[in-house]
Amino acid sequence: MxxxxxxxxxxxxxxxxxxxxxxxxxxxxxxxxxxxxxxxxxxxxxxxxxxxxxxxxxxxxxxxxxxxxxxxxxxxxxxxxxxxxxxxxxxxxxxxxxxxxxxxxxxxxxxxxxxxxxxxxxxxxxxxxxxxxxxxxxxxxxxxxxxxxxxxxxxxxxxxxxxxxxxxxxxxxxxxxxxxxxxxxxxxxxxxxxxxxxxxxxxxxxxxxxxxxWVKQFDPAETTEEAFRIAQDETVQVQMMHRTDEDAIYGYTETGTLQVLRMPYAHGNGTELSMLVLLPKEDNLTAAEEVLDVGTLTGIRDSLTDRRVRVVFPKxxxxxxxxxxxxxxxxxxxxxxxxxxxxxxxxxxxxxxxxxxxxxxxxxxxxxxxxxxxxxxxxxxxGGAVGPETAPVFRADHPFIFLITEKDSGAILFMGRVVNPEGT
Incomplete structure (x- = not known):
């Protein structure tokens, strides 16, 4: 036994x-x-x-x-x-x-x-x-x-x-x-x-x-304390980074309920890695969780196009x-x-x-x-035991899901959700 x-x-x-x-x-x-x-x-x-x-x-x-x-x-x-x-x-x-x-x-x-x-x-x-x-x-x-x-x-x-x-x-x-x-x-x-x-x-x-x-690093001087909605009637103050200049070119797409942003890391001749962020247009994280299917994620990743995006993202x-x-x-x-x-x-x-x-x-x-x-x-x-032409605004000031991805194979190395950036 x-x-x-x-x-x-x-x-x-x-x-x-x-x-x-x-x-x-x-x-x-x-x-x-x-x-x-x-x-x-x-x-x-x-x-x-x-x-x-x-x-x-x-x-x-x-x-x-x-x-x-x-x-x-x-x-x-x-x-x-x-x-x-x-x-x-x-x-x-x-x-x-x-x-x-x-x-x-x-x-x-x-x-x-x-x-x-x-x-x-x-x-x-x-x-x-x-x-x-x-x-x-x-x-x-x-x-x-x-x-x-x-x-x-x-x-x-x-x-x-x-x-x-x-x-x-x-x-x-x-x-x-x-x-x-x-x-x-x-x-x-x-x-x-x-x-x-x-x-x-x-x-x-x-x-x-x-x-x-990041390929497109954020300027610390542009980081400000802002509100992050953790629930409909509840916010916390967090450090929000900003990248809204003319060079803020990112892979971007959106659906009726979701915005998707790809932020690449510098790689030189190495493996290409990036963070993929799934941000609901409303405060309901379910909109992001509903697309957590390998086939759907692949389709979303393939639909990303490079364009200018006004990014606001929490540390x-x-x-x-x-x-x-x-x-x-x-x-x-x-x-x-x-x-x-x-x-x-x-x-x-x-x-x-x-x-x-x-x-x-x-x-x-x-x-x-x-x-x-x-x-x-x-x-x-x-042992014995028993959208439109204007640049979209990607303001991640409410819960979101994020992934770090490699461009070619898409094998998932890390995955998570941010409900409260001030939490652990």
Whole structure:
């Protein structure tokens, strides 16, 4: 029998972000080479985007998050759980793949993640963007070389052995320091006290970090304190940035209920990233949430045209944290958290299960640009446990949804909503 561990571990999430990544070399953007074959990565990026929308809808519908800001990195969560899925079998694997919308074809799945990770980490002089994976294993526990080899080859996740049994707190602190280093100290204490214990067998982590400047930066001298409507009869005073000059050229479109703005980041020869903002014309955020469908978002993105826009946009900083077992179980993968879990692909036994999935995220948006970071940990336990020609005005002075996107693939890296810029 297995004992299910329930930890109150939060996950700090980073914003709604669409991002897709290119790789070095001459291969086409939508393919990567595997054993001499050209393999499309689209299903991994598309699956990541579908999971992003599903998770956003689930978190937004939870009473505990009513009226709250949301921010997370779907790519971070998907990456950590994809590595976990490599060791799952049977119903456990089927459920994880279904929730994450992962390809069943293992070559396509692995090559897709390798391609995306290579693009994230290829570097640019104009921005910082990187992601990293790691495995942290109990030193006395035997994991199958096939599993650890797959994690290292396809996901870049090397194994570090720890004494979880006799030194759980020391192990936890070391993992947290790794996360802090990978995220420039923006994600601290991903694993809280007592989240590692003598039943912990493996911790799978992902960290992602981005810092970029706007192509069209805002002048701090133009930033003023103004009202932001958080409800029909309630406002808060926030710092609003202004870009209304003749050079304020942005990708823009609108529908009967929505304004959409794309604000690009400087990229040089690197991956093209931008923030996509969905602003309701009225104060009802539902107008933006109704278009959170992968096909609809793609259509909206394709309809953007460059034009002058008078932009008024709030400065904001969000820090979020979530513990995801209940959400993920409700979304369709309950077995992984129970004694019926099958992670025999990790160790050859049926004794392992997921005790927690924790995520933390951070985003800061200002006149210069954006800094965002997120990290995810999957804790595996085992052992006996249970318009017109005039320039439109884009005044984001009421709740909106935002994404950070990559021009070509459109894979979602970060995603969120701003209900109150003065909140956390």
């Amino acid at each position: 297995k004992r299910l561990l329930i930890s109150g571990i939060g996950i700090l999430v980073l914003a709604l972000i669409l991002a897709g990544l290119a790789v070095c070399g001459t291969a086409p953007l939508n393919t990567t080479s595997v054993s001499g074959e050209s393999v499309a990565d689209d299903s991994v990026a598309a699956g990541n985007n579908r999971f992003a929308v599903d998770l956003y809808r689930h978190l937004a519908a939870e009473p505990a998050h009513a009226g709250d800001n949301l921010f997370f990195s779907p790519y971070s969560i998907t990456s950590a759980l994809a590595i976990t899925c490599e060791g799952a079998r049977g119903t456990t694997a089927d459920e994880i793949r279904s929730v994450l919308h992962l390809p069943e074809n293992k070559t396509l799945r692995r090559a897709g993640f390798a391609w995306l990770d290579a693009g994230l980490n290829r570097g640019s002089a104009n921005y910082t963007l990187r992601t990293a994976n790691a495995l942290w294993a109990e030193e006395t526990y035997s994991f199958l070389p096939d599993y650890t080899g797959i994690a290292e080859r396809w996901y870049g996740a090397n194994v570090t052995n720890f004494d979880f049994i006799n030194d759980p707190e020391g192990s936890r602190e070391t993992i947290n320091r790794w996360v802090e280093e990978q995220t420039e100290d923006k994600i601290r204490d991903l694993l809280p006290a007592d989240s590692i214990d003598d039943l912990t067998r493996l911790v799978i982590t992902n960290a992602i970090y981005f810092k970029g400047t 904001f900083t969000l820090e979020t944290e979530y513990s995801l077992p209940q959400a993920l179980a409700a979304m369709g993968m309950p077995t992984a958290f129970t004694d019926a879990a099958n992670f025999s692909g990790m160790d050859g036994t049926d004794m392992l299960f997921i005790s927690d999935v924790v995520h933390k995220a951070f985003v800061d948006v200002n006149e210069e640009g954006t800094e965002a970071a997120a990290a995810t940990a999957v804790i595996i336990a085992g």
